[in-house]
Amino acid sequence: MSELVERIDQLLARPPYATPPAEHLAILLELLKEELEQLWCRDGGLRNYVRHWPVDLRSATRLADLPYLPVAVLKAQPPLSLVKASEIKRTLTSSATTSQLPSRIVLDAATARRMTKGVAAIAQNFLGSFRRPYLVVDTPDSARSGLEMGARGAAIQGLRPFATEVTYCLGPDGKGDIVLDRDLLIRFARAHADCPVLIYGFTYILWKYLVQPLVATNTSLDMPSVHILHSGGWKRLQDEAVNKETFNTGLARIFNCSTDHVLDFYGMVENVGVIYPDCVEGNKHVPTFAEIIVRDPLTLEPVTEGERGIIQVCSVLPTSFPGHLLLTDDLGELVAYDGCGCGRRGTCVRFVGRVPKSELRGCGNIELRRRVAA
Amino acid sequence: MNDLIRVVDSPAEISTAVTGVRECAAANEITPNIILDVFEAWGAALGEPETADIPGVPFLRLWLRRNTLEPIVIRELGRGALYGDWMEEGRARLKAYPVGVVGHWPAGNVEIQPVLSMTCALLGGNASVARIPSRLSEQTQRIMGKLVQVDGNRLLTERVFMPIFDHDRRDLHEAMAKAADGAMIWGGEEAVLRVRTLSFPHWARLAVFGPRISVAAMDAGSWSSSGERELWCRRIAREVWQFDQQACSSPQAIFLEKKQGYFAAEFVQALRIAFESENRLHPRRAIQPALTSAICQARASWLMDNVANQAVFPTGPDWTILLGHGSDIPRPTQGKTLSVLEADDLIKVIERLDGNVQTLGLAIADAERERELASLAAKRGVSRIVKLGHMHVFFPPWDGVDLIRPMVRMVRHVCQTD
Structure with a gap:
């Protein structure tokens, strides 16, 4: 196990987007096979799943042949764990806005440490390594340390290594909602007008609680050196007919910065330590310690460049829960297996949206009747 | 026109x-x-x-x-x-x-x-x-x-x-x-x-x-007979393939009555061959991503929820056979995902059916037992009791x-x- 951990750490220490794809995939295949053999065997159900997988784990020659889990298995209660209860330091929960039940991800100290390092390595590649003032467009409560932490909190905490100081600009409004603290925000903007600043918020929260109130009062903040990171999906904004361009332009106007400084990143709590910010070409890249496979829904085989399918995320980072190979509920487009114009090596994708709910289930669909009966 | x-x-x-x-x-x-x-x-x-x-x-x-x-x-x-x-x-x-x-x-x-x-x-x-x-x-x-x-x-x-x-x-x-x-x-x-x-x-x-679902049941005399097994498996495969298992008459689960010395796993191997054959003849042309996700989810949860459960499936979502024990109908997945459940007594299985079940496909060697099971199924709310292989035959009353x-x-x- 210690040798395995050492190899994971070695991979984590590499520059995240510099390894040639063939070498990257070969390293990942061997590491993941060992992780599955050494870690998944700790759980009887996972062992049974691997045993019945149509491709023998030891003879698998492609990453795509390894047994992956649908992400929904991480909604299990109690959470799936590969470590003793006493070793669990924190449980992360997903936002569960569309799926009702949240995923629950258990972290031991080692996984939590790798999670922080993974996010830092990626963010550093996009933002530079220096620390700067960090404005969080959320409430302090959302990132409060505790045994359980939600997706928003995990994202906020993941960027802390870049902060010299942290400022939260939202607070409770006393009526059960949250509200922008304008005075605090304006003070922050004046104090840091000329220096680089990092801003993070959930996409919908940024729009509803920062952009909309400031646009309504025609307020702008002169902070051309900000970098604004956001994550959390577009569904609610799409419902309000706000697209990416409108969103980026709105934020850029507020801060008087270039729209290039607004970075959307795809990430999911279950894929700990990995975030996927947009590069200048508008693509999402996979770091050396991870990989994305876009699978054709008809065959579950990896698609070719330019095709769309279901996103599978792969990561060597977790050792406390089985988050190594997860078939997500998201659709993506495989842009290229290498050669993005931004210079980053390896697979790059674009996020397309959630897998649409099935519409045609036919006369054999009795789901509601069963639910009512239950 | x-x-x-x-x-x-x-x-x-x-x-x-x-x-x-x-x-x-x-x-x-x-x-x-x-x-x-x-x-x-x-x-x-x-x-x-x-x-x-x-x-x-x-x-x-x-x-x-x-x-x-x-x-x-x-x-x-x-x-x-x-x-x-x-x-x-x-x-x-x-x-x-x-x-x-x-x-x-x-x-x-x-x-x-x-x-x-x-x-x-x-x-x-x-x-x-x-x-x-x-x-x-x-x-x-x-x-x-x-x-x-x-x-x-x-x-x-x-x-x-x-x-x-x-x-x-x-x-x-x-x-x-x-x-x-x-x-x-x-x-x-x-x-x-x-x-x-x-x-x-x-x-x-x-x-x-x-909307309703359908199931099938076989007594030991039917599924354990090596001579007839292949024929039954071909019939089951055709029942599952029609309408991509989304019709109300599509079997979602099949119950096999246990018999000393005979193993359901052998039956499942024969069923696998029949499914592979049917899939070659009638491959799926398109699928909704949500169904693919549901199939992957069904495979994983079946095998992870109970270490005694077994399953056979290819790398793609083409078909899935889930093998286990019990008398309850598992949550249907559709998309050619068939649960095969060994049961001690088919009477116990049929007693647990309700108005959700439209069709019961039967393969029962003993005619008297078949009548007994059919009467019990009708009493429990089942509307059609037919020979396995005829579950989709559209004939009134429906x-x-x-x-x-x-x-x-x-x-x-x-x-x-x-």
């Missing part, structure tokens, strides 16, 4: 078309005997290359034959109904009259269902307005093209209208419902519930088919309901004088 089946975009288009077919049907009484002649010719025409490859058309051709439908008309409406005669019943006489315009809301997963539903209403002398889901428009146009071809005098086509529109066009559904004297509603729960809330006239008759009679008025004339 354009008048008969076309995309509509306004309630007015539906109202105008319904008025047209209603007037035609009212002006021209037509007997089942004449309709059967047209159906016979239609069935023959459907064998031509343009339509022969549409899923379900081989079955539709059999359905349209006089040999199939004439007995159904006689059983449901009486012998005299074939020629539009009154039937004597003591001092009274009876005759079937159409209810008027029958609206059809077919399920979107069965290519021939709009047409099947429509044939039932036409045999009752009704006009028909069948909503065609966009997904089925191309196949339905080809099928109806053959009816136009054989129905030179427009005996049937003048009383049929098939509007094509999306399921979320509530205004168009409402227009159809308001004009209907009867409705035949097929589909999953969401679809059926949505249609039932439409503003039908108070006199409209509703016949609802589905879902416990006749297919023609619900859409006719049986008029009784009590004679004043002898």
